[in-house]
Amino acid sequence: MSEQPLDLQPSSNKQPLVIWVIFFATIISFMGLGLVDPILPAIAKQLHATPSQVSLLFSSYNLITGIAMLITGVVSSRIGVKWTLLTGIIFIIIFSALAGSSNAISQIVAFRGGWGLGNSLFIATALSAIVGLSVGGTAKAIILYEAAIGLGISVGPLLGGELGSISWRGPFFGVSVLMIIAFLALLLKMPQVAKPKVKSSVLDPIKALKYPGLLILGITAFLYNIGFFTLMAYSPFVMNLDEHGLGYVFLGWGLCLAFTSVFVAPKVQARFGTIKSMCAMLILFALSLLAMGIWTHSSTVVIVAVIVAGLFLGTNNTLITTAVMQVAPVQRSTASAAYSFVRFIGGAIGPWLANTLAESVSPQIPFIMGAFFVLIAMLVVAFGRKKLAHVDQISH
Incomplete structure (x- = not known):
């Protein structure tokens, strides 16, 4: 099988088959994020765990995903894009099945960490692969990637609610089965992509953060991810809904996210620019x-x-991901890894902090805290806009 360079841009306007294979696998990968939302209260009840203990399902997943971002470039530059994606999927298959077989919250939390390792190998590589192999430029490729994320996040809770109504173990086994399908699709349909001539180092993503624009976007995402995962990990405990109800609520949330990431973000960006649009979206989310x-x-x-x-x-995700791909003179995979390393740490802190504050202070405090961090994220963008000005110039 012939190897293709990541910067290959076919002359046809039609996306190559490999893009749709990665697109499909990305949908399934991100289904795993929202799949557990409808079953958080059920896990807490059936395993006699507190909401803060259950929130560690998100914290361990995000913490390991973030830290492992530092090695994604090392792995992909040595075994290639295809086998990095496949290795990540194998980890997800194994650890999601182990989580479904667990009988204690501590076991599920630990296995979600292993799941996060697989997730990091997959998502960082999938983004750079879609950007590199797709037709139509970076912006269209990122919209395609965000569409896959949106579909995965929206369908995940619906499936999680349906399977979770049978047993809280159902969604974990469901992810495992779906990722087996994704593994086979990638194994059979994705060509070998040429490895980079220069091997990546663990320190490359850290070094990339020396570029002010990338650091600003990373800090922004760190702060707003605290709010993002406060919504995901805490709100299910205050809605007073069963698994089906929670599944439908997060389906609606995910569909809104998917719609704006694909159709609204490009129009808002073209009309008002990336920085102003990002600030507006962060204020509205807060x-x-x-x-x-x-x-x-x-x-x-x-x-x-x-x-x-x-x-x-949805709008903000597309805006900030597009900016990350353009803001630093480093490889796309390195920029993605550096940015994701910082933002997923925020995603690890948010769920635990929100539920701990709810238990120790009041039910209202987590949301107010989340709004505060998101507003700080907006201020980081606003005050750092001079370092990000060239992003708007590129996007136009």
């Missing part, structure tokens, strides 16, 4: 979290605010 904090005891308000927040998150 206001959504603040509404949840003020009216926490109203399930209706929380449900509506969660779904509406998907509109702002």
